[in-house]
Amino acid sequence: MAMISLVLILLVGGVIAALSERLSSNAPRWVALATIALTLGYLLAVMATMDDLQRLQASTPSDPATWLMHFKSPWIPAFGINLEMALDGISLLMVLLTLFLGAVAVSASWTDVDQHQGFFEANLLWTLAGVLGVFMAVDLLLFFVFWEVMLIPMYFMIAIWGHENRAYAAMKFFIFTQASGLLMLVATLGLVAAHREATGVFSFSYFDLLHTPMSETTAHWLMLGFFIAFVVKLPGFPFHTWLPDAHTQAPTAGSVILAGILLKTGAYGLIRFAVPLFPTAAIEFAPIALFLGVAGILYGAVLAFAQTDFKRLVAYSSVSHMGFILLGVYALNELALQGALMQMIAHGFSTAALFMIAGALQERLHSRDMRQMGGLWQAMPRMGAVAMFFVVASLGLPGLGNFVAEFLVLLGVFQVDRWIAVIAALGLITGAVYSLMLMQRAFHGEPNPRFENLQLNDFGAREMFTMAAMIVALVALGLYPQPILDTTQSSVLGLVEWIAQGVAQ
Amino acid sequence: MTAQQFLALAPILSLSLTVIVLMTQTSIRRNPHLAWWITAVGLLITLWCAEYASGFTQQVTPLFKVDLWGLWFSALLVFAALVSLMLARDAFPAEGHRKEEFYLLLLLATLGAVVLAQACHIASLLLGMELMGIALYAMIAFPKDGSLPLEAAIKYLVLSACASAMLLFGFALVYAATGDLSYAGIGAKVGAAYVQNPVLVMTGSAMVLAGVSFKLSLAPFHMWTPDVYQGAPTTVTSFLATLSKGAMFIALTRFVIDGQLYHYPALLNALAALAMASMLIGNWLALRQTQIKRLLAYSSTAHIGYLLVILISLPQLAEGSQLAPLGRAAVSYYLAAYIVTTLAALSVVHMIGGEDDTDLDAYRGLFWRHPVQAATLSVAxxxxxxxxxxxxxxxxFYVIALSYDAQLWWLLGTLVVGSAIGIYYYLRVIFSMASAAQVTSSAGESQRGWRNPLAILLLLMVLGLGTLPQAFIDLASQF
Structure with missing residues (x-):
């Protein structure tokens, strides 16, 4: 019940935020912050009362009793569909990341959104609710429902508050994810049909479907349906073309949510569903997935280097970083999986911060074009320093979270295929090239004469506070990643064992 | 006929009785308000009658087979008629229009639709179809001003008459070959007749299929749909889109199931071709529409295509699949969902555009002007x-589950492609409503007190069917 309440708090908070616009234009923002704080507080309170946190030490994917929380109640019994949700270490981390970045997004929208604030914050909270549902649902149809429903408020955020080319970007974003979602729906129904033929039971439950005997061809096709849906969302090469448009056109808070959280649902789906449901097919498919991962890393980096638009550059860098996640998942060993999870969190912080900086620049310069920037450090030293920090974090400076993540992934992949690891490591170099170029073009050099007429305010208290929170998080991840690794370790180990078992059969 | 049989026909009788009462009242003293109330009460009583008649299900004369399924559909159709009636209340300007006649036509068309839903014989099928069709010609041409309604009515009259003639001739040929006019009889004898006289049966069934496809506006027989949807007053469009198509589809379904026509692969292949063409062409042509009624016309072509997939998957399911009992439930659910959703969409269109079809631009900024209406149209x-x-x-979900189980891969693939295309134009409508308003004038938008409650009711029905389908499935599984 606690998990449903988390989603409900956010949904109701969204309605209150929408209505509170009548009080004042600031009210929806405070309501949104309070709602996120309440959700987080509730989650922590529930965790605190749980005396068996030691379950984090032992978790098997197929046994709900070993998960932290599990809830099941009938929804559409005619089809064996339940409101079934469960939480393990991986889900818990993702939920915490979602709530943290949700608060960051509210902060990013504080001055950026200047009309219909109530509806904006409502959409933001509803997106968060959908994402929490995705991270906790273990009924495959419920998962699909959250998966699709979270897109609608996100669509509104881009379509209403986006930049000049928003109609095109919002439509492209929605059609890409929706069309691939249909493939997932067909694959889900196929999996359920296979399970029903084998056992005679109509069930959408993850825990039942894990034990589905099926022929190799069926498994292969169904796996492909899930894989495409998740890789489009990730996004992996060659399905990434929606991402630069959506990220560039979305309002700052929308970009923060998209890059920080929504992309992670794709990675989460791969780890939770695409791999464990079809272990044998996943292993056979791994070489192709690894290739797509490496291609994404290099291709994203090359394209990022060619951009002149600040946000587009960051967007393409995400494609490159997501390649590491794809590598980490399909190396299918503990090290690489841990690295992928770490990358999900670290990339969430660093990219969210970079998008906030891009948004702040757009607000002040009314442009995202780096050719019109230059020498901004002199005008805005605080913003420059913060940008420097996140740029080097993003390129994988040792001591910060992203380095730990990429290093773990490379180490894990090296055990599987050393050439793939060697080529992927090139991504670290190309990453340094485009990241430093971004810094150099925007903040260093001669100040652009254009700025003389503009009032350039440096980061204020609200922005510095938000940035400081993310800086602390990234440093902590980089210097002492052990708590994060501990939280997910049992789930990751369980997953690796599950795959080994599945192949042995 | 026994008393029991009369009771079984209660919905049809109550509709006929309402027609007579309304006609008498109008001939004594014209009063549009009273006429509206008589119609509304008559329809409500019919709804109750549909429930009441469920205690007396039986074959009534060779013409009607009153069963729970047919009664359930009758109730659905009468509900759609009620919503259309509510929209019609302030549809036409008071001067120059005899609204009593409109209500009379609406009742007659509803009667035709209910007859279609319960028919099990070619004679009652044609009776219902013509009753509905002829009333519809007049309803489409009802507005006094403007050339569009007249053009639409004539177009519909000419083409629909052609289709009816084709259907009639086709049935005549089938009758010549089989010597039977009941659904079950034709189904039983057509196989043997084909061996004896293949040309006659093939020509006959092809003509019947073409006629039915026209009435359902399946591609490639869909050409009339956008013009008629656009030209007709919005109340009539909603009637045409829900009742007329729904009743025709129910008749087709009953023909296929009662006659066990699914044993004939040639028919299934023809239906599959029609379904695929409708899904692709309907969605494709809707892409570039800027008038919302035209858009909905093409979208309905696509949706009837999806519905056909259910019908095609029935035979494969008949043989021992666990999903077999779901086939009928799927038709019930899809039709209910389609009818409620279309009514929700068209009720908002009616409020924004009145009788004229307005460009999508008229919907700009609707979210900030009329949040309830915009929410209803978005959800629709x-x-x-x-x-x-x-x-x-x-x-x-039903369609995909059934077609996956029946292993109709081509249809499934077309459905996925069609739905993916469809998202684009449905979203465009929502995008229009969300974008900033160009014009501040809202001249065509009449505000009536009951409009928002009606929109909220339809909105809740669409969401209720989607979030709590179990209650509906339980209800539908009793039939």
Missing amino acids: MLSLAGIPLTAGFIAK
């Missing part, structure tokens, strides 16, 4: 696109 569009938590999603 999402439902038509098949997004979860709306009725359209469960409907699509």
Whole structure:
């Protein structure tokens, strides 16, 4: 019940935020912050009362009793569909990341959104609710429902508050994810049909479907349906073309949510569903997935280097970083999986911060074009320093979270295929090239004469506070990643064992 | 006929009685308000009668087979008529229009639709179809001003008459070959007749299929749909889109099931071709429409295509699949979802555009002007696109589950492609409503007190069907 309440708090908070616009234009923002704080507080309170946190030490994917929380109640019994949700270490981390970045997004929208604030914050909270549902649902149809429903408020955020080319970007974003979602729906129904033929039971439950005997061809096709849906969302090469448009056109808070959280649902789906449901097919498919991962890393980096638009550059860098996640998942060993999870969190912080900086620049310069920037450090030293920090974090400076993540992934992949690891490591170099170029073009050099007429305010208290929170998080991840690794370790180990078992059969 | 049989026909009788009462009242003293109330009460009584008649299900004369399924559909159709009637209340300007006649035509068309839903014989099928069709010609041409309604009515009259003639001739040929006019009889004898006289049977059934496809506006027989949807007054469009198509589809379904026509692969292949063409062409042509009624016309072509997939998957399911009992439930659910969603969409169109079809630009900024109406139209569009938590999603879920089980890969693939195309134009409507308003004038938008409650009711029905389908499934499984 606690998990449903988390989603409900956010949904109701969204309605209150929408209505509170009548009080004042600031009210929806405070309501949104309070709602996120309440959700987080509730989650922590529930965790605190749980005396068996030691379950984090032992978790098997197929046994709900070993998960932290599990809830099941009938929804559409005619089809064996339940409101079934469960939480393990991986889900818990993702939920915490979602709530943290949700608060960051509210902060990013504080001055950026200047009309219909109530509806904006409502959409933001509803997106968060959908994402929490995705991270906790273990009924495959419920998962699909959250998966699709979270897109609608996100669509509104881009379509209403986006930049000049928003109609095109919002439509492209929605059609890409929706069309691939249909493939997932067909694959889900196929999996359920296979399970029903084998056992005679109509069930959408993850825990039942894990034990589905099926022929190799069926498994292969169904796996492909899930894989495409998740890789489009990730996004992996060659399905990434929606991402630069959506990220560039979305309002700052929308970009923060998209890059920080929504992309992670794709990675989460791969780890939770695409791999464990079809272990044998996943292993056979791994070489192709690894290739797509490496291609994404290099291709994203090359394209990022060619951009002149600040946000587009960051967007393409995400494609490159997501390649590491794809590598980490399909190396299918503990090290690489841990690295992928770490990358999900670290990339969430660093990219969210970079998008906030891009948004702040757009607000002040009314442009995202780096050719019109230059020498901004002199005008805005605080913003420059913060940008420097996140740029080097993003390129994988040792001591910060992203380095730990990429290093773990490379180490894990090296055990599987050393050439793939060697080529992927090139991504670290190309990453340094485009990241430093971004810094150099925007903040260093001669100040652009254009700025003389503009009032350039440096980061204020609200922005510095938000940035400081993310800086602390990234440093902590980089210097002492052990708590994060501990939280997910049992789930990751369980997953690796599950795959080994599945192949042995 | 026994008393029991009369009771079984209660919905048809109550509708006929309402027609007579209304006609008498109008001939004594004209009063549009009283006429509206008589119609509304008559329809409500018919709804109750449909429930009441469920205690007396039986074959009534060779013409009607009153069963729970047919009664359930009758209730659905009468509900759609009620919503159309509510929209018609302030549809036409008072001067120059005899609205009593409109209500009379609406009742007659509803009667035709209910007859279609319960028919089990070619004679009653044609009777119902013509009753509905002829009333519809007059309804489309009802507005006094403007050339569009007249053009639409003539177009519909000419083409629909052609289709009816084709249907009639086709049935005559089938009758010549089989010597039977009941659904079950034709189904039983047509196989043997084909061996004896293949040309006659093939020509006959092809003509019947073409006639039915025209009435359902399946591609490639869909050409009339956008013009008639656009030209007709919005109340009539909603009637045409829901009742007329729904009743025709029910008749087709009953023909296929009662006659066990699914044993004939040639028919199934023809239906599959029609379904695929409709899904692709309907969605494709809707892409570039800027008038919302034309858009809905093409979208309905696509949706009837999806519905056909259910019908095609029935035979494969008949043989021992666990999903077999779901086939009928799927038709019930899809039709209910389609009818409720279309009514929701068209009720908002009616409020924004009045009788004229307005460009999508008229919907700009609707979210900030009329949030309730905009929310209803958005949810209706999402439902038509098949997004979860709306009725359209469960409907699509049924279709995909059934076609996967029946292993209709080509149809399944077309359905996925068609739905993916469809998202684009449904979203465009929502995008228009969300974008900033160009014009501040809202000249065509009449504000009536009951408009918002009606929109909220339809909105809740679409969401209710989508979020709590179990209650509906339980209800539908009794039939």
